[in-house]
Amino acid sequence: MSSIAEAALRIEPDEPPIVLRAARPATEPSYQVIRRNGTVTPFDASKIAVALTKAFLAVEGNSAAASRRVHDIVADLTEQIVAGLTRRADAGRTFHIEDIQDQVELALMRGEHHKVARAYVLYREERARERLAEKQAVAENTAPVLHIKAEDGSPMALDEARLAAIAEEACAGLDAVSSAPILSEARRNLYDGITLDELSLALIFAARTLVEQEPNYAFVSARLLLDRLRREALTFVSGLPEQATQAEMTTRYASYFPDFVKVGIEADLIDPELGRFDLARLGAALKPERDLNFQYLGLQTLYDRYFLHTKGQRFELPQAFFMRVAMGLALREIDREARAIEFYELLSSFDFMASTPTLFNSGTTRPQLSSCFLTTIGDDLDAIFKGIRDNALLAKYSGGLGNDWTPVRGLGAHIKGTNGESQGVVPFLKVANDTAIAVNQGGKRKGAVCAYLETWHVDIEEFLDLRKNTGDDRRRTHDMNTANWVPDLFMQRVEADGEWTLFSPDETADLHDLTGTAFRKAYEAYEAKAAAGGIKVFRKVRALDLWRKMLTMLFETGHPWITFKDPCNIRSPQQHTGVVHSSNLCTEITLNTSRDEVAVCNLGSINLVNHISGDGLDMERLERTVKTAMRMLDNVVDINFYTIPEARRSNLKHRPVGLGLMGFQDALQKLRIPYASDAAVEFADRSMEAISYHAISASADLAAERGRYSSFEGSLWSKGILPVDSIRLLKEARPGVEMDESSTLDWESLRERVKTVGMRNSNTMAIAPTATISNICGVSQSIEPAYQNLFVKSNMSGDFTVVNAQLVRDLKERGLWDEVMVSDLKYFDGSVGEIGRIPDDLKALYATAFEIDPKWLIEAASRRQKWIDQAQSLNLYIANPSGKKLDELYRLAWRKGLKTTYYLRSRSATHVEKSTLKGTDGKLNAVSATVVAAPVTGPVAIATNAAWGKACAIDDPECEACQ
Known part of the structure; x- marks a missing residue:
């Protein structure tokens, strides 16, 4: 380090000029530099060149040969840095000294001068610590007296003791965190006359900047946000200015809770029936210490979108939120x-989390708690526009929609009423797309819908083009999700390189309801009829060409997704009462629909990592969780507020629920199992087997207590055919299916019990994406592999720095966690694979989604699918896509018996800019005020669209309807 100190990497004003090779002048008198002490000096590019030269020579030596080589490198780097700075210059044509040094650091990393970059980063950190110590020493002797502006506008002295106490309390019990840097950074942004809100934000902002260095600061930031929330909620509920520390909440929560319920009822936000509970008993059951389990992203998400509020103020605290949901x-x-306390215990422990609509609306005056709705659109104007109207009503209260559009006749088909020709399904899809955007759930999130079309529909090729950015915009749906509903016969024609015939459903209506062998026979009969001239609207294509176009559009536009009709129907427990015509918005729900029935599903997810102990999967805890969770989900059916009668009729008749899981990647890492391994596939199998066993058993228990669902007789359940048994039905209908059928639990006893006692629910399991509720619990999404180990996560609450805490712990144990490692993770987009000093075992354990062969994802999904009576939202990741790879991947998914797939994620050809995030991790909604006094002396915030490592569509807020 001393050699670098001697190199004086300070870009200070007393250095001599150096001649630059570029035409750009050595000095730029029109630009100014804001130094750390607030003074402003002219910008001189030659000082950058001098500092770089000294840095290189200090690291590489000062021989003549080295000096000549360094001169050329420095000239190139200086040009890049100056160009980058002048592009970024603000309206006042100024740079902060830290911004210049950030650009130097970035240029060194981009140029792969890693030794110099490492030394530069470490030296900057050392100097920052020295400056901080100097500043603190001065501050102790010269700190000015600051005043806070009270709610009534009157000034009052800043309570330094409370400020320090809040910061200390936020850090209590957490390793590797300290209140000192938080207070130091916060004080730098205080000014005389600051408001209480701004004071709270200053602490939160200060803690957030440290998350990338130490993940535990995510908990610190959450606790500082809690302090702000407590002041807001307690003041509103009591009607008097009130603050409380976490320690004070151990007694305050119980007295606050009845007042909270009363205020909510008076504001017409809480169901008055909740006021008839024994509120003192429930208040005493609250566990204030569980407020400390939140990470910042989770609590901020709840603050922005879930907590009850009125007149612009939140009045719901976290444990009251969970109890309100439980009471509902x-x-x-x-x-x-007793049941409310049982449900509260499960939710507040993060062992299980209900879906977003349930969290939004349980216990309120409009308890629309269901996640997913599936509809079939009829082939006449009344039916089409009724379907669009139903979409609007269902989306209004947070439902995600899947529409089956296959019955609508195709382009050129005859219209008897007008003796004209149909314009096909596409114009109506455009109307449905715009309706979804218009109905945005009161601003909580956009309406979300997915349109499904079977592959034999004559409009299928236009359907594939719906998401393209070129062509007639009147025949494009830029916001609607789309999915192919693919019969096995089409895949068999693809494999045989055969012909495929497209029909209009008004002439081949029964194909819509047929599956398996019956579909094949009818389809071949229609082909013969078309060849004989008996069908007016049809078209022959090469099946392989259509398949390639499907994959091409999937890669280019992300849509339509690939889902498989026959596995969804052949393995459906409810095939005796109807047909599965589509899945839902997120491709995990497979329920029957018709013109008379709108399918409804109620979702929730088990936090798998919470059920991992030192001995592996904790079966006793998992059984308790599943039993309570199934009871909660079944209750949703009866409590639910239904916006259309078809949904109510269907849900009460069949009572389907969808129990899923999240935190799968975290569980693997806790068990020290790499995702791309046979052990991970085996764990996917065994963990899902356990969930399936206990979910089916719990539904049978509920049937014994409450009665079986009304359409039970004739179902696969009634015949003793459980999900794992239905695999043989698929293999009989389609030889060549490659699905494992092994098991480890006592399925025979359960099989007999189900036949005897019955089931409370027609369907019990579905794995949803869990984008939002996994944020709340602070775990990895659903069954997803890690997207990145350090990145900026974007959702409707803003942008958040997220670090893989388990990786950080492992790196600390091996002495590898430092500023350079943070810098390397940024540079390599959160991937550990290319960081040389990380050991191979950690590279395998923490491999990110694009470093894993997607075949492992399909293999694990196939093992899970054997136990699930519905489906799973399965994203597929491919780093270097090609037509051949996509073809092999989706054929493999079909052969492995998957029912559906979800997004295809491919890595972009170019990467977003990699830069330091010191001082910022993007924007926020609730925490968005700028709490700095001019001139700005801290690091310059990077614009959101320039943030490094930002996860794009995987965290798209529009894709959260099922979570």
């Missing part, structure tokens, strides 16, 4: 308080 789900229970 316990309304019809005999001992409501």
Whole structure:
């Protein structure tokens, strides 16, 4: 380090000029530099060149040969840095000294001068610590007296002791964090007359900047946000200015809770029935210490979108939120308080989390708690526009929609009423697309819908083009998701390189309801009829050409997704009462639909990592969680507010629920199992087997207590055919299916019990994406591999720095966690694979999604699918896509018996800019005020669209309807 100190990497004003090779002048008198002490000096590019030269020579030596080589490198780097700075210059044509040094650091990394970059980063950090110590020493002797502006506008002295106490309390019990840097950074942004809100934000902002260095600061930031929330909520509920520390909440929560319910009822936000609970008993059951389990992203998400608020103020605290949801789900229970406490315990522990609509609306005056709705659109104007109207009503209260559009006749088909020709399905899809955008759930999130079309529909090629950015915009749906509903016969024609015939459903209506062998026979008969001239609208294509176009559009536009009709129907427990015509918005729900029935599903997810102990999967805890979770989900059916009668009729008749999981990647890492391994596939199998076993058993228990669902007789359940048994039905219908059928639990006893006692629910399991609720719990999404180990996560609450805490712990244990490692993770987009000093075992354990062969994802999904009576939202990742790779991947998914797939994620050809995030991790909604006094002396915030490592569509807020 001393050699670098001697190199004086300070870009200070007393250095002599150096001649630059570029035509750009050595000095730029029109630009100014804001130095750390607030003074402004002219910008001189030659000082950058001098500092770089000294840095290189200090690292590489000062021989003549080295000096000549360094001169050329420095000239190139200086040009890049100056160009980058002048592009970024603000309206006042100024740079901060830290911004210049950030650009130097970035240029060194981009140029792969890693030794110099490492030394430069470490020296900057050393100097920053020295300056901080100097500043603190001065501040102790010269700190000015600051005043806070009270709510009534009157000034009051800043309570330094409370400020320090809040920061200390936020750090209590956490390793590797300290209140000192938080207070130091916060004080730098205080000014005389600051408001209480701004004071709270200053602390939160200060802690957030440290998350990339130490993940535990995510908990610190959350606790500082809690302090702000407590002041807001307690003041509103009590009607008097009130603040409380976390320690004070151990007694305050119980007295606050009844007042919270009363205020919510008076504001017409909480169901008055909740006021009839024993609120003192429930308040005493709250566990304030569980507020400390939140990470910042989770709590901020709740603050922005979930907590009840009125007149612009939140009045719901986290434990009251979980109890409100639990009470809403316990309304019809005999001992409501006991069940509410049981449900609260499960939610607040993060062992299980209900889906977003349930969290939004449980216990409110409009309890629309269901996640997913599936509809079939009829082939006449009344039916089409009724379907679009139903979409609007269902989306209004947070439902995600899947529409089956296959019955609508195709382009050129005859219209008897007008003796004209149909314009096909596409114009109506455009109307449905615009309706979804218009109905945005009161601004909480955009309406979200997915349109499904079977592959034999004559409009299928236009359907494939719906998401393209070129062509007639009147025949494009830029916001609607789309999915192919693919019969096995089409895949068999693809494999045989055969012909495929497209039909209009008004002439081949029964194909819509047929599956398997019956579909093949009818389809071949229609082909013969068309060849004989008996069908007016049809077209022959090469099946392989259509398949290639499907994959091409999937790669280019992300749509339509690939889903498989026959596995969804042949393995459906409810095939005796109808047909599965589509999946839902996120491709995990497979329920029957018709013109008379709109399918509804109620979702929730088990936090798998919470059920991992030192001995592996904790079966006793998992059984308890599943049993309570299934009861909660079943209660949703009866409590739910239904916006259309078809949805109510269907849900009460069949009572389907979808129990899923999240935190799968975290569980693997806790078990020290790499995702791309046979052990991970085996864990996917065994963990899903356990969930399936207990979910089916819990539904049978509920049937014994409450009665079986009304359409049970004739179902696969009634015949003793459980999900794992239905694999043989698929293999009989389609020889060549490659699905494992092994098991480890006592399925025979359960099989007999189900036949005897029955089931409370027609369907029990579905794995949703969990984008939002996994944020709340602070775990990895659903069954997803890690997208990146350090990145900026974007959702409707803003942009958040996220670090893989388990990786950081492992790197610390091996002495590898430092500023250079943070810099390397940024540079390599959160990937550890290309960082040489990370050991191979950690590279395998922490491999990110694009470093894993997607075949491992399909293999694990196939093992899970054997236990699930519905489906799973399965994203596929491919780093270097090609037509051949996509073809092999999706054929493999079909052969492995998957019912559906979801997004195809491919890595972009270019990477977003990699830069330091010191001082910022993007924007926020609730925490968005700028709490700095001019001139700005801290690091310059990077614009959101320039943030490094930003996860794009994987965290798209529009894709959260199922979570």
